[in-house]
Amino acid sequence: MKVQQIHEFGAPDVFKIAEVEKSEPGSDQIRVRQMATSVNPVDIKIRQMGPSFAPALPPVLGCDVAGVVDAVGKNVSRFRTGDEVYGCAAGVIGRGGSYGEYVVVDAELMANKPRTLGWRETAALPLVTITAWEALVDRCHVKPGDHVLIHGGAGGVGHIAIQIAKAQGAYVATTVSTDEKAEIARRCGADEIIRYRDELVADYVKRLTDGRGFDVVFDAAGGSDIAKSFEAARVRGQVATITTAFTADLSPMHGKSLTLNAVLMLATMLRGASPEHNGEILTKAAVLADAKRLKPVLDEQRFGLSDVGAAHTRLESGNAVGKVVVDIADGLDNA
Missing domain, CATH: 3.40.50.720 (NAD(P)-binding Rossmann-like Domain)
Structure with a gap:
């Protein structure tokens, strides 16, 4: 699968496309075929400075996941292959990031995708919500x-x-x-x-x-x-x-x-304190979205997996209006 990796911390041009083997999910994990992801300020901070919770080089960064379940661990009962899901994978120490075609993530962090939102809107929600x-x-x-x-x-x-x-x-x-x-x-x-x-x-x-x-x-x-x-x-x-x-x-x-x-939402994953609450929050958020009470604003500029560095530049510039989304699958609609 294709991923965006960094081999050093620094400017947006540190991102490099790489081909890696897909990982198999552990007993309590699922593998998600990514449709889209988004860029958050914490992704930029990790890329720039490699703080204490940054994964070891060369990592795949990115927090937000939106995609289709591709494989399921033996202990997972909440999700099945083919389910449409979203959540925050983290892209921090001990956890894979979302800047790739597939991501393995703990099932407890995930929720079913809002039915009424497109993939790009869904990808904008997890961390900020x-x-x-x-x-x-x-x-x-x-x-x-x-x-x-x-x-x-x-x-x-x-x-x-x-x-x-x-x-x-x-x-x-x-x-x-x-x-x-x-x-x-x-x-x-x-x-x-x-x-x-x-x-x-x-x-x-x-x-x-x-x-x-x-x-x-x-x-x-x-x-x-x-x-x-x-x-x-x-x-x-x-x-x-x-x-x-x-x-x-x-x-x-x-x-x-x-x-x-x-408030640092990544603390639950970094410290192991009730990370399942993240999935619970997103389940409730999906209900709000389907009731037309929660919808993200998306920045007008569009980026693909090969453009992650440019997406980071866009958010850093201060000119983005709404969430900066990265399309991973081809042919996504405007939402």
Whole structure:
């Protein structure tokens, strides 16, 4: 089978097409014939720097899986050959990545594909959906009537987070920087759009919550200004973030008795802590998708398996609008 490998960590041009033997699934695994995958910021970080959880060289990177079950381990009962599935394989230490024609993955990480979504849309969902679900549902316990603020509502995680928060019955506000991103956030169901470059935190907190603050604030933008999240949250509120690679003053958090949730969805696989929950989340997400309540936005540029480096460049450029998807099978539709 064809895969994209890297033999060193660095720029996007480190990807090289290689021919390797297909692996057989273990007792609790399935092998998936890949239809499409997508690019996530964590894939870029692994490719650039090879952090502690990077697989040994030369690895196949890539987290998101969307395809057809090709072989099944002897202990697997949830899936059969021919099932259409999706999930997060990881592409981290100890786990194969998705930048290839086939991938072997633990069955517990997978779920049946949403019936109403195309392969490209399905491939865009796993990592960002699990991340947003962990932040909003598992950790912050968003409930009907909550006022939720999502920083970066047009981003990969952010636009999915809007839809998940709305599905929980929340009133959702989100920050954006451009008209194009505002339109994406509106299409995803945001109740309020905040132009963060034009309005101070104190002003939109007063305008949207009568000065009380938001019940839940989720920094899905991966920025470094956690102080804005603390300022926007109500007393004893919940704050979640997808990055902590910066120094911050936690005294505003202490002063409001806030709860801070740091979310790394790969932690469940890296630490072996209930990885089956990932499959459970995606099963619930598929129900939302089939009810027309969850749908990813895809970037307009298209890439194939031979173009993985260019797909990474596209995401790194900051010009992508929606998830960057890589077609692996030929002839995929626009979705």
